[in-house]
Amino acid sequence: QVQLVESGGGVVQPGRSLRLSCVASGFTFSSYAMHWVRQAPGKGLEWVAVISYDGRKKYYADSVKGQFTISRDNSKNTLYLQMNSLRLEDTAVYYCAKDPYRRGVVPANNWLDPWGQGTLVTVSA
């Protein structure tokens, strides 16, 4: 079955960088767009970014535009989120999630399913 496993979270000082990874299995990773979504402690869900199946199209939330970069390596079945100049408010659990349509257009009015278990990023001095 589809499985998404995030890693790379941890404690980082403000202003530093961190790269998250999401390893996918159980489906043809190279055929599906992928998303990152985050959730600050005790708060709701916030969509972060999406990347097309071939990596050519990327879209970001205004809150992370210019600060975060989404990318993928289809040869490794891995999605990435490069986070630079981290701020206290970037503290959150970061989830990766799969788009539903094979070689689908992004952006589209699509849902996210399934989600990984998340990785916690804590930005603290």
Next chain:
Amino acid sequence: SFELTQPLSLSVALGQTATITCGGNNIGDINVHWYQQKPGQAPILVIYRDTNRPSGIPERFSGSNSGNTATLTISRAQAGDEADYYCQVWDSSTAKFGGGTTLTVL
């Protein structure tokens, strides 16, 4: 930008029907998706494209969307339905989530 409004919390008696709303300007004109999130767990999809249930989601979960309100309805509520529920739409190339509704089953 498109704003989604959900009630912060909702209580329902065991076996009764819970109705969770997601308000937005002419939200009936766009697709709405719903997620369930239990404490310490990742969200799971319960309704997509307004009314569709993924495989494995009980028939007790249903959705509708019209005018300025999308609705997630949980019939015959069970203790296991206690969770946070989020609606989600797309607006100007970005995905948006509602603030979430905490459902308590009494």
